[in-house]
Amino acid sequence: MQTIDTKQLEKILYHVEKPGRYVGGEHNQILKDWDAIRTHVCLVFPDIYDIGQPNLGLAILYDILNRQPDIMAERAFTPWHDLEAQLREHQIPLFSLETKHPLAQFDIIGLSLPYESLYTNALNVLDLAGIPLLASERTNNDPLIIAGGQACFNPEPMADFIDAFVVGEGEEVTLELIRAFEELKQSGSDRKGLLQGLSRIPGVYVPSLYSVHYAQDGTIISILPSDPSVPAIVTKRIVSKLPPHPTRLVVPNVETVHDRLSIEIMRGCTRGCRFCHAGVVNRPVRERTVEEILQVIEDGLAATGYEDVGLLSLSSSDHTQILELTRLVYEKFHDRKVFVSLPSLRIASFSVELMDELRDLRPGGGFTLAPEAASPRLQAIINKPLDNEVFEETVRTVFEHGWLTLKLYYMIGLPGETMEDVQAILDAGKRVLAIGRQLRGNRVKVHLSVGNFIPKPHTPFQWYPLNSTDELQTKLDMLKEGTRRTGLKLSYNIPDSTLLEAWLSRGDRRLGQVILRAWQLGAKFDAWGENENQPIWRQAFAEIGLDPDFYAYRERALDETLPWDHIHTGVTKVFLLRDLEWSKQGKTRKDCREQCFACGILDSFGKLRPVSPLVYWGCP
Amino acid sequence: MTDQPLRIRMTYAKLGNLRFVGHLDLQRLFERALRRTNLPLRYTQGFNPHLRINLASALPLGFIGEAEQMDFWLDQEVSLDEVSNRLRASLPVELVLQELQVIDNQQPSLQGSLLSSEYEILLPADLDIQTLQEKVDKLLALDALPVQRRKKTVDLKNLILQMEFFKSEPQSLLKVAMKSTPEENGRPDELLELLGLDPADCQVTRTKLNFSEE
Numbered sequence: 001m002q003t004i005d006t007k008q009l010e011k012i013l014y015h016v017e018k019p020g021r022y023v024g025g026e027h028n029q030i031l032k033d034w035d036a037i038r039t040h041v042c043l044v045f046p047d048i049y050d051i052g053q054p055n056l057g058l059a060i061l062y063d064i065l066n067r068q069p070d071i072m073a074e075r076a077f078t079p080w081h082d083l084e085a086q087l088r089e090h091q092i093p094l095f096s097l098e099t100k101h102p103l104a105q106f107d108i109i110g111l112s113l114p115y116e117s118l119y120t121n122a123l124n125v126l127d128l129a130g131i132p133l134l135a136s137e138r139t140n141n142d143p144l145i146i147a148g149g150q151a152c153f154n155p156e157p158m159a160d161f162i163d164a165f166v167v168g169e170g171e172e173v174t175l176e177l178i179r180a181f182e183e184l185k186q187s188g189s190d191r192k193g194l195l196q197g198l199s200r201i202p203g204v205y206v207p208s209l210y211s212v213h214y215a216q217d218g219t220i221i222s223i224l225p226s227d228p229s230v231p232a233i234v235t236k237r238i239v240s241k242l243p244p245h246p247t248r249l250v251v252p253n254v255e256t257v258h259d260r261l262s263i264e265i266m267r268g269c270t271r272g273c274r275f276c277h278a279g280v281v282n283r284p285v286r287e288r289t290v291e292e293i294l295q296v297i298e299d300g301l302a303a304t305g306y307e308d309v310g311l312l313s314l315s316s317s318d319h320t321q322i323l324e325l326t327r328l329v330y331e332k333f334h335d336r337k338v339f340v341s342l343p344s345l346r347i348a349s350f351s352v353e354l355m356d357e358l359r360d361l362r363p364g365g366g367f368t369l370a371p372e373a374a375s376p377r378l379q380a381i382i383n384k385p386l387d388n389e390v391f392e393e394t395v396r397t398v399f400e401h402g403w404l405t406l407k408l409y410y411m412i413g414l415p416g417e418t419m420e421d422v423q424a425i426l427d428a429g430k431r432v433l434a435i436g437r438q439l440r441g442n443r444v445k446v447h448l449s450v451g452n453f454i455p456k457p458h459t460p461f462q463w464y465p466l467n468s469t470d471e472l473q474t475k476l477d478m479l480k481e482g483t484r485r486t487g488l489k490l491s492y493n494i495p496d497s498t499l500l501e502a503w504l505s506r507g508d509r510r511l512g513q514v515i516l517r518a519w520q521l522g523a524k525f526d527a528w529g530e531n532e533n534q535p536i537w538r539q540a541f542a543e544i545g546l547d548p549d550f551y552a553y554r555e556r557a558l559d560e561t562l563p564w565d566h567i568h569t570g571v572t573k574v575f576l577l578r579d580l581e582w583s584k585q586g587k588t589r590k591d592c593r594e595q596c597f598a599c600g601i602l603d604s605f606g607k608l609r610p611v612s613p614l615v616y617w618g619c620p
Numbered sequence: 621m622t623d624q625p626l627r628i629r630m631t632y633a634k635l636g637n638l639r640f641v642g643h644l645d646l647q648r649l650f651e652r653a654l655r656r657t658n659l660p661l662r663y664t665q666g667f668n669p670h671l672r673i674n675l676a677s678a679l680p681l682g683f684i685g686e687a688e689q690m691d692f693w694l695d696q697e698v699s700l701d702e703v704s705n706r707l708r709a710s711l712p713v714e715l716v717l718q719e720l721q722v723i724d725n726q727q728p729s730l731q732g733s734l735l736s737s738e739y740e741i742l743l744p745a746d747l748d749i750q751t752l753q754e755k756v757d758k759l760l761a762l763d764a765l766p767v768q769r770r771k772k773t774v775d776l777k778n779l780i781l782q783m784e785f786f787k788s789e790p791q792s793l794l795k796v797a798m799k800s801t802p803e804e805n806g807r808p809d810e811l812l813e814l815l816g817l818d819p820a821d822c823q824v825t826r827t828k829l830n831f832s833e834e
Contacts, residue, residue: 013640014682014820020645025637027653027712253641253649253712305652305710337669364668 003100004092012090016082020254021049024075024097027251028303030062031098032072039182041065041073042096042106042143046113046121047527049077053250054258056312057149058112061170063246071178074098074106075250078121078525079128087128094128103129106143107185108178111162114149116504117527119158122147123519126161133516135163135208140191144181148174153236153281154457154564157504159207160512164198166205167567168236168281169267171243173203199230203237205567206230212509212563218550220508220561235568240608242267242286247299251306260308260341261300265293265325269314270592270618274383274583275372275414277456278314281569283601284609285593285618290321294328301338308363309333309340317346317354318591326357339363347371347386352397366405366447367398373414374424380586381416383579391428392435399436405445406432412475413453413467413498415583422475425450426482433487447489450479452498456505457564458571460579463556466502469495497531502552508563511551513544572600593618625662625693627723628703629730634685636714643678649712650675654692656710659703662693676730676829677737677800680809684825689730691723730831734800736781738828739808741794744821749787755815756785756794767810776814779806800829 013019034040043061045052052058058075065073074096079087087094093102103109109131111122123133126145132138135145147158148166155165166173177198184197199206209230213221225232245263252259268285269278288296297309311329316322329340340361345351347369355362371386373379379386398406410425429448436444452472455464467475472495483490504511517540523533541548556562558577565573575598582589589597596602602609602619609617634646641649651671654661663669676689694703700720707717727733743752759765760783765776782797798806809819 010682011820018642019640019681020637020642023637023640025712025714027656027710251649251652253638254645255648302656302658305655307651307655337663 002105004095004102006100008090009092009095009100012083012086012092016086017080018254021077022079022083022097026253028248029098029250030066030073032066034072034099034101037072038070039072039108039178040101040106041071041108041110041178042076042103043073043110044076044103044112044125046078046111046118046125048080049252050254050256052077052112053252054256054262055112055114056262056264057114057170059246059249061110061174062250063248064171064175064243065178068175074101076103076125078125084124084128093130094125104131104143108144108146108181110174111145111147112149113147113151113158115527116151116157116501118151119504119515120519120523120526122158123161123516124524134160136160138163138191144194146177150278150281151505153277153567153569154505154507155205155207155567156509156563157507157511157515159509160516162207163195164204164206166237167203167234169238171239173201173237176201177204196227196229202235205234207509210566220563222561223563223566233566233568235604236281236570238284238570238605238608239286240610242288245288245292245296247296248303249300251304258310259306260310261297261304261306262310262312263293263296263300264288264313265311265316266313266319268618270318271315272383272579272589272592272597273372274381274460274579275411275453275456277459280458280571282314283570283599284605287319287321290325290328293325294332297329297333301336307338309338311340311342312344314344315346316342316344317348317351322354323357326354330358330361334359334361343368345369347391347394349394349397352394352401356401366407366445367403368407368409369394370409371428372409372411373421374410374428375421377586378414378417378421378424380588381583382414383583383588385588392431395432395435396439399439399444404440404443405447406436407447407449408432410448410450411453412450412479413472415455415461415464417475419475419478422478423482426479429483429488430486445489446487447491448479448483450476450490450492452493452495454498454502454505457562458569458576460576460583462562462576463558463580465555466498466552468553494530496534499534499548499552500526500531500537503537503548506563507551510544510546514540514546517543568604570601570604572603575599593620596620624725625695626697627691627693627725628700629721629723630690630692630707630717631719632685632688632690633716633718634679634688634714635716638712638714639682639684642681643675647673647675649715650690653707653710653712653715657703657706659698659706660694660696662695674730676734679826680807682820682824684823686825686827687718687829688826689829691730731802733831734829735832736797736830737800737806737826738797738830739795740825740827741796741808741812742823742825743792743794743817745790747792749792752792752815753785753787756783759814765814767814776806776810779804780811
């Protein structure tokens with residue numbers, strides 16, 4: 001098979017910014033002999049290299065697939081505007097970094113879709129590769145386009161463009177999918193037969209095999225498979241135990257956003273915050289043992305030469321052996337001239353102790369806490385209760401233990417929020433600043449970082465509407481006014497910037513036409529800047545004849561068929577409804593390691609639960 | 621830690637895809653490659669210790685380097701064979717280790733003693749050689765070759781130490797030596813532009829770095 005004209009590419013690279021993004025050649029990249037390999041997979045993260053390459057999901061699949069001697073997995077990213085213009089001008093198709101083969105020559109393209117603002121970039125990538133955008137227009141000669149990632153728990157808006165989605169954790173199902181693909185190809189299946197075959201793999205969703213029926217008012221009547229062999233409900237995949245962590249990570253040659261050795265120490269979270277999409281879709285909790293994590297750090301540092309280690313999870317203080325882990329990390333690595341960061345810590349003095357254990361291994365900078373809501377009433381609504389004494393004690397400990405900057409994350413636009421709740425954010429900020437100044441003087445900085453809440457699919461809040469732009473603006477104005485001349489630093493997103501994410505995350509299959517039209521009108525890199533693309537999106541909605549407010553601002557009926565109802569996260573709708581009810585009553589739930597609330601995970605996946613006590617699932 | 625660290629000078633080639641990796645990125649790349657060797661590397665003192673390395677000269681993006689140089693320091697004696705084996709295993713394939721030498725700690729830095737660089741420029745195949753020869757001759761005959769660099773004008777003539785044109789099929793070769801001091805740094809891409817050539821169409825290789833004898 002032919003690679004692109006690399007001589008021509010080299011000339012072009014003289015005229016683009018940061019050309020090192022486009023050439024591969026990094027330490028630990030895997031080069032295989034194209035002609036000696038049976039199945040060629042290109043893993044595409046549809047953002048620029050600088051953002052996509054550090055993604056751990058990409059690294060995990062790159063590692064798993066390339067361990068197979070008869071599969072090669074290469075990488076591609078979205079080119080920045082300058083290279084895109086050159087590629088289009090010289091009619092060079094988008095190519096893989098490793099062997100510089102055009103994407104269209106791969107058997108399978110695996111798209112990472114962790115967030116919705118990448119959708120237009122995904123179309124752009126397919127277009128730059130010369131692959132038909134619509135799944136319905138692809139033939140046997142085109143690559144199979146699969147997609148996975150956290151955004152794919154509502155696959156519907158991208159249904160027109162993706163041949164098959166992988167729902168849930170990709171470690172096992174991706175390989176099953178590729179093997180099934182090989183068999184079906186070998187048996188001479190046509191595209192339809194191939195897709196039907198793939199749809200029988202648990203966790204694989206083939207959208208073209210389902211039809212959606214809409215009522216007059218635009219809501220969904222039903223989402224049904226077109227033939228009985230296709231599952232009516234697609235349940236996400238999980239791994240019963242976290243597979244070995246990759247350590248031979250590709251070390252980027254150019255600077256990237258998270259230029260470090262990222263290690264997932266735990267997956268899932270037992271806290272049950274009601275706004276949190278990740279908290280629902282990543283259940284149950286699975287931990288790595290301290291021994292394993294220490295070995296991964298050791299091997300990872302040896303294989304990469306990194307100077308920074310990030311120990312990642314949704315709630316690191318909840319790892320059952322976290323204190324021992326931080327102690328041993330210090331003991332083992334304190335003379336290695338590395339920094340170890342431990343983000344996502346719970347609000348408790350214990351979290352400060354954990355950071356203290358790391359001593360000089362911890363990177364400079366501030367301490368971050370995420371109360372999300374400031375008033376006890378709203379904290380109960382979102383199920384993130386925070387005792388004020390505990391909060392102030394934690395804050396005091398942070399300042400006493402040497403930090404001078406404290407960053408506090410809050411959200412506005414939460415269900416049931418009033419202006420008093422917004423005022424409570426200001427009051428909390430001022431109290432924290434006063435505590436800090438009393439302890440450490442005027443060098444103390446307190447930073448309020450305020451995000452706009454989006455009701456996400458599969459959460460107990462999925463039925464709520466998004467706050468209107470006016471509501472959000474009023475709340476922001478109060479925060480801006482209230483932080484003036486207080487010494488508090490405020491950062492926020494302009495209200496409109498949340499809309500695109502709201503439309504796309506809460507949308508149905510009809511949004512495919514809007515995404516396509518927006519891309520045709522020039523939308524791409526939608527996460528960049530302050531939503532400059534919004535007029536384009538509004539125009540696309542208007543031309544297609546859909547109302548964006550229908551998706552963002554409509555309160556959904558509890559008995560409505562939601563666009564993602566046929567995608568099962570393991571957590572049942574019955575549980576979500578009950579949790580919504582509890583929220584309205586201001587009732588909180590304990591950490592579900594202490595008491596099972598029957599969310600459904602054990603019903604769906606209990607059989608996978610390892611009997612060995614060595615592997616921890618949070619469920620009691 | 622000894623007070624007399626072992627100073628090692630590495631000569632290396634920067635080839636292929638790595639031509640498109642800039643100077644700051646290359647420095648970081650070397651730091652990580654050195655850390656992967658697990659050698660007893662010398663770090664700078666202070667609150668935020670950094671690996672002590674010193675690259676002779678930034679190579680412009682897109683140029684091949686055949687004999688680039690860098691110094692790094694070890695806290696303990698290690699045989700050069702051992703250093704060489706570990707480095708070969710940890711460098712990306714397109715950074716090729718060519719030579720290692722132990723250097724006296726008293727010697728001046730690479731950056732401080734670099735005088736000039738030699739380049740070989742492979743010219744595009746479709747050039748009219750006669751016209752180019754005339755252009756080269758004309759350039760060499762001029763008293764001054766002013767080029768614009770940001771807001772100041774630089775006389776390229778002062779920076780060119782030697783220039784020779786070799787006619788050959790299918791591609792002719794231009795060999796040029798230029799000053800490479802912090803104050804006066806010649807850039808072959810500027811020379812190519814004066815000749816009416818797009819540097820992207822030429823393949824520039826830095827073949828040698830010349831240092832002051834001390």
